[in-house]
Amino acid sequence: MNNLNSIDMMLWYEQPALKWTQALPLGNGRIGAMVFGGAKKERICLNEDTLWSGYPRDTNDPNAKEYIKKAAELTKDGKPLEAQELLEDQVVGTWGQSYLPLGDLEFIFDHKEGYRDYKRVLDLNQAISTVEYTCEEVRYRREYFVSSPDDGLVVHLTASKPKSISFLLSITSQLKHKVLVNKDNIIMEGECPGDVAPNYVELADPIKYSNKNEERGVGFYTIVKVKQSGGSIINLENQLHIVGADEVTLYLTVDTTFQGFDKHPYLEAKDMVTPCMERMNRFEKKNYKDMLKAHIHDYQTLFQRVEFIPGKSSNQHLPTDVRLREFARGVEDDMLYSLIFQYGRYLMISSSRPGTQAINLQGIWNQELRAPWSSNYTTNINTEMNYWPVFTGNLKECNSPLLDLIKDIRISGKKTAKLYYNARGFTAHHNIDLWRITTPVGPRGVRGSAKWGFWPMSVAWLCRHVYEQYEFTGDKNYLSKEAFPLLKEASMFYLDILSEDDHGNLMVCPSTSPENEYYIDGKICGLALFSTMNNSLVRDLFENYIKTIEILEIEDELSEHIKEALNKLYSYQIGSRGQLLEWNEEFEETDPHHRHISHLYGLYPGDLITFEKTPDLIEACKVTLNERGDDGTGWSLGWKVNLWARLRDGERALYMIRKQLQPVDDDDINYKDKGGTYDNLFDAHPPFQIDGNFGVSAGIAEMLLQSHEGFLHLLPALPKTWKEGYINGIVGRGNITVNLQWKDGLLEKASFLPERDIEFYIYYKGMKKAFDGKAGQKITLNQRLQLINE
Numbered sequence: 001m002n003n004l005n006s007i008d009m010m011l012w013y014e015q016p017a018l019k020w021t022q023a024l025p026l027g028n029g030r031i032g033a034m035v036f037g038g039a040k041k042e043r044i045c046l047n048e049d050t051l052w053s054g055y056p057r058d059t060n061d062p063n064a065k066e067y068i069k070k071a072a073e074l075t076k077d078g079k080p081l082e083a084q085e086l087l088e089d090q091v092v093g094t095w096g097q098s099y100l101p102l103g104d105l106e107f108i109f110d111h112k113e114g115y116r117d118y119k120r121v122l123d124l125n126q127a128i129s130t131v132e133y134t135c136e137e138v139r140y141r142r143e144y145f146v147s148s149p150d151d152g153l154v155v156h157l158t159a160s161k162p163k164s165i166s167f168l169l170s171i172t173s174q175l176k177h178k179v180l181v182n183k184d185n186i187i188m189e190g191e192c193p194g195d196v197a198p199n200y201v202e203l204a205d206p207i208k209y210s211n212k213n214e215e216r217g218v219g220f221y222t223i224v225k226v227k228q229s230g231g232s233i234i235n236l237e238n239q240l241h242i243v244g245a246d247e248v249t250l251y252l253t254v255d256t257t258f259q260g261f262d263k264h265p266y267l268e269a270k271d272m273v274t275p276c277m278e279r280m281n282r283f284e285k286k287n288y289k290d291m292l293k294a295h296i297h298d299y300q301t302l303f304q305r306v307e308f309i310p311g312k313s314s315n316q317h318l319p320t321d322v323r324l325r326e327f328a329r330g331v332e333d334d335m336l337y338s339l340i341f342q343y344g345r346y347l348m349i350s351s352s353r354p355g356t357q358a359i360n361l362q363g364i365w366n367q368e369l370r371a372p373w374s375s376n377y378t379t380n381i382n383t384e385m386n387y388w389p390v391f392t393g394n395l396k397e398c399n400s401p402l403l404d405l406i407k408d409i410r411i412s413g414k415k416t417a418k419l420y421y422n423a424r425g426f427t428a429h430h431n432i433d434l435w436r437i438t439t440p441v442g443p444r445g446v447r448g449s450a451k452w453g454f455w456p457m458s459v460a461w462l463c464r465h466v467y468e469q470y471e472f473t474g475d476k477n478y479l480s481k482e483a484f485p486l487l488k489e490a491s492m493f494y495l496d497i498l499s500e501d502d503h504g505n506l507m508v509c510p511s512t513s514p515e516n517e518y519y520i521d522g523k524i525c526g527l528a529l530f531s532t533m534n535n536s537l538v539r540d541l542f543e544n545y546i547k548t549i550e551i552l553e554i555e556d557e558l559s560e561h562i563k564e565a566l567n568k569l570y571s572y573q574i575g576s577r578g579q580l581l582e583w584n585e586e587f588e589e590t591d592p593h594h595r596h597i598s599h600l601y602g603l604y605p606g607d608l609i610t611f612e613k614t615p616d617l618i619e620a621c622k623v624t625l626n627e628r629g630d631d632g633t634g635w636s637l638g639w640k641v642n643l644w645a646r647l648r649d650g651e652r653a654l655y656m657i658r659k660q661l662q663p664v665d666d667d668d669i670n671y672k673d674k675g676g677t678y679d680n681l682f683d684a685h686p687p688f689q690i691d692g693n694f695g696v697s698a699g700i701a702e703m704l705l706q707s708h709e710g711f712l713h714l715l716p717a718l719p720k721t722w723k724e725g726y727i728n729g730i731v732g733r734g735n736i737t738v739n740l741q742w743k744d745g746l747l748e749k750a751s752f753l754p755e756r757d758i759e760f761y762i763y764y765k766g767m768k769k770a771f772d773g774k775a776g777q778k779i780t781l782n783q784r785l786q787l788i789n790e
Helices: 064-076 080-090 274-283 288-303 320-328 336-350 382-386 397-421 459-473 476-497 530-552 557-567 617-629 634-646 648-662 691-704
Strands: 010-013 024-028 031-035 041-048 103-109 116-121 127-135 139-146 153-159 165-172 175-181 185-191 219-229 232-238 239-245 247-256 307-309 497-499 507-508 519-522 523-524 712-714 724-732 737-744 746-754 759-764 767-773 777-783
Touching: 010 320, 024 116, 024 139, 024 175, 031 139, 041 153, 041 247, 041 519, 064 397, 080 712, 116 617, 127 288, 127 307, 139 288, 153 165, 153 288, 165 175, 165 185, 165 767, 219 239, 219 476, 239 247, 239 274, 239 557, 247 274, 247 767, 274 737, 288 336, 307 336, 320 336, 336 691, 382 459, 382 691, 397 459, 459 476, 476 497, 476 530, 476 557, 497 617, 497 724, 507 519, 507 530, 519 767, 530 557, 617 634, 648 691, 691 724, 712 737, 746 759, 746 767
Parallel strands: 712 759
Antiparallel strands: 010 116, 024 031, 031 041, 041 103, 103 165, 116 127, 127 139, 139 153, 153 247, 165 239, 175 185, 185 219, 219 247, 232 239, 307 724, 497 507, 519 523, 724 737, 737 746, 746 777, 759 767
């Protein structure tokens, strides 16, 4: 961001955080930290991405396929309620495991008086948090970052006068642990429980530790080391006391016994001590400035690829929490859109790096032993939404953890496919955890659980991300070696589970439309003959598989079966009000404003519904979105930003962003009309879920560039209030980096940098032109799409 003042990319506050959703997030993909910034007492909440409850266990039920087969028969016989109850009594009924907090790093400072001139900052341009204040006529400053090159948390403390830094340092955990203090370091070693029930399940003993080796959980080893200039370090019980230092640098790193989803964390434990000690030894030989420089360089290599200025107005001079409330009151602030867009990219870099786990419901940040929805992978929208901005936001490297997760469930999901559906390939349902559970989760025998628990469609959705990696990179080697096997085995599963009706039409039967329900015979039901979403997911997967074999020039027997199935697969249906039907019939919905908009998958993130191919379905989508309304949870609002952008309605897309930026203080679970943003700009479901942050970042990119229709559509949903601005560095399919500049709502200048030789098309306001792109050679155009010689 050479042209962007760093101050415009800062979250800042005039007081310490009192709540977790006011603290500021740092991360390197593996280690997460939430900095509260207290002047007298500092708290840093810590996470590590493999710190989960549990161990590998087989949750598959060998009898499940008979019940699912019977449920399909009942549904076809017009008895979906009976089918639903059968699934809830006999098929749904296991739990995944929970993502856990590592602990808290605590500082108690020796300040005799109060403090003044306080400022707490998160600099998105450098991925550094700072705290500054004056106490007893001394100016104190702290700098915090989580380094990827050095794989740890670094805290640097300075003061304006010598011998002014004194504090007690300790580390605690809610997990089973012990602490050892030794000279200039503190070691915390512990273990995760073997089982943690979700927070919405009432049990007398929801958190279970065991002395049986086969039931023991992930072990962890954390070490904190202090380097000080001047002063002394005194060892106390479970604490270090730093006294009278001029300057202090603290380094923390952590490792666990986890070494794979199919490896027992105790019986097949990875060495967790040696990696920590090796990192600590390297820290001993480094100085703070070198570590800071390496961190900034590593981070900015990714972050500075994209600049976004939507307009001139900015309230950056206001603290971020105040700024958010002023924006909600209607005060103009164009640069807040830039900040929330870049914040999503910042969170992506901080929570998803090559070699780490995929982003869960809370990214990598969680302070609760029983987090909302276990802070796991919810794959009926949330996990996928986490990765929506990864390619358009020019962060393709950050996609690899998601691809690794999909490769893992390709293994764990084979048994589920066979035992539950008697099918080839692999499958997973709506929850996945560190141990790659793929069976239907939920409380057995509880009415209503099938509407979310029985949904074997997550692999089809995840495979869209598999194929999009090829679309955005053009890497044929990846398509052949990695994507093709995944797409093929996924297609085999869905081909095997398709069911034929009396007219020869194919469908996924029985089907749910995630978490939504309808009335039938005066009763509530979530199961149907088929749902629009499930059929859309299958069609999307099959079409991408056919594209893949054509690109790779492969012809196999499976492709012929898939082509035949595509011709017989149920298509979209339009209802009496012009709306897109969600189920096989026009049922009355129990909640017409439901947060899920699953039947619009084909519009976004899919590409089945477009202006050129299906104009009638475009109109049906507009009717559907209008009927659904403009309220919803945070992630639901994020999805609607993208849907309105695909409908080329910049005003409605912008309105949804404004809805998502409404301030929220409530941390309690709320499904209706309460979505928004916390003081630290985390998305509020509520409670906190990170998917909404990524949804709005993806939506902003989608408003300015679309490439799903076979051409680069420039400024397809530019809102009127973004009168003059630019975006540089976003990416379109074909691996083309795009810069766009506009004034008075009209394109002024555009440039395109292909990463490979490619013929591509550009579309703007009815004009469409083809260009012969050469790798590494920029093409620059004016508003009439005419070449500019530069």
